[in-house]
Amino acid sequence: MSEEKKTVFEPTRRQVLATTGAMAAGVALSQLGGFVSKAGATGGKTEKWPWPYKKLDPAKTAEICYNEWYRVFCGAAVINSVVGQLREKVGEPYTSFPADAFVFLEGGQLGWGTICGSPAGANIVASLIIGPRTAGDPDAHHIGNDVMQWYSEAALPTFTPKELNPKAKKAGVPHKLQTTVSNSPLCHLSVGKWMKAANKSLKSPERKDRCARVAASTAYKVVELLNAWHDGDYESSGFVSCAKENGITGQFNCMECHGDDVPEAPQG
Numbered sequence: 001m002s003e004e005k006k007t008v009f010e011p012t013r014r015q016v017l018a019t020t021g022a023m024a025a026g027v028a029l030s031q032l033g034g035f036v037s038k039a040g041a042t043g044g045k046t047e048k049w050p051w052p053y054k055k056l057d058p059a060k061t062a063e064i065c066y067n068e069w070y071r072v073f074c075g076a077a078v079i080n081s082v083v084g085q086l087r088e089k090v091g092e093p094y095t096s097f098p099a100d101a102f103v104f105l106e107g108g109q110l111g112w113g114t115i116c117g118s119p120a121g122a123n124i125v126a127s128l129i130i131g132p133r134t135a136g137d138p139d140a141h142h143i144g145n146d147v148m149q150w151y152s153e154a155a156l157p158t159f160t161p162k163e164l165n166p167k168a169k170k171a172g173v174p175h176k177l178q179t180t181v182s183n184s185p186l187c188h189l190s191v192g193k194w195m196k197a198a199n200k201s202l203k204s205p206e207r208k209d210r211c212a213r214v215a216a217s218t219a220y221k222v223v224e225l226l227n228a229w230h231d232g233d234y235e236s237s238g239f240v241s242c243a244k245e246n247g248i249t250g251q252f253n254c255m256e257c258h259g260d261d262v263p264e265a266p267q268g
């Protein structure tokens with residue numbers, strides 16, 4: 001994207017600085033403050049969560065995800081690429097998990113352009129595997145945060161398929177596609193910026209293959225993070241939530257909509 005867009009996303013740097021301060025002060029990082037209590041009013045006592053994980057090959061996962069996109073779109077493709085392999089390596093409870101149910105994540109949830117299904121799918125998978133954010137183990141949400149942050153900053157797609165999906169091949173999609181930085185995990189912004197840069201419509205085969213590749217890129221990323229976590233090598237990038245810093249849920253891209261006049265949220 002243009003340089004202008006990069007400066008618009010400047011608050012990321014502020015966020016990084018804020019993070020260092022927060023870490024130094026030993027402040028617990030949390031999205032909206034609270035931890036999940038293990039024994040909830042409904043189901044808490046019978047739920048088995050988190051689920052066992054065995055390391056997966058990120059490149060293989062990405063290839064599976066890329067092709068799954070053509071069946072169930074971004075969110076369910078990311079989930080299926082991980083859950084499908086764990087069905088074979090682990091069995092239950094993955095065997096019973098209805099991954100295709102998450103097809104609704106497509107188009108930022110049924111075409112509403114909210115969160116891109118790829119990070120949504122990755123976060124569902126990470127949360128299944130790492131479990132609730134309890135006081136002793138806050139990693140689940142950190143991986144989720146890292147996925148969203150990475151998604152916002154990466155020139156996507158980072159993944160290029162070894163072999164084009166037959167549908168893409170038939171439609172003449174080139175092997176190399178335009179990449180763009182979304183500065184946001186929102187489908188609307190991510191796909192919109194790409195469509196503008198590539199001058200392709202939503203219906204074009206190139207846009208479809210781009211989204212299949214974005215899903216695959218995200219599946220690759222989350223498996224990389226999960227593998228590191230599995231080996232005890234995972235280190236959170238130290239995300240501090242926008243809610244915490246600005247008193248309103250958001251994505252550190254305030255100026256993209258508000259310009260220089262970012263309103264202050266009521267405090268207290």
Ligand code: HEC
Nearest residue numbers: 242246248250251252253254256257258262263264265266
């Ligand atoms: C995608 C566009 C978009 C982004 C990005 C965005 N906002 Fe907003 N924000 C809005 C809109 C639209 C409203 C509603 C404005 C209204 O009702 O007049 C709003 C409302 C608000 C409000 C409520 C008070 C008010 O004056 O309307 C606050 C506070 C606010 N935004 C702060 C922020 C902050 C801080 C960020 C960055 C962390 C941010 N916004 C990012 C679009 C955005």
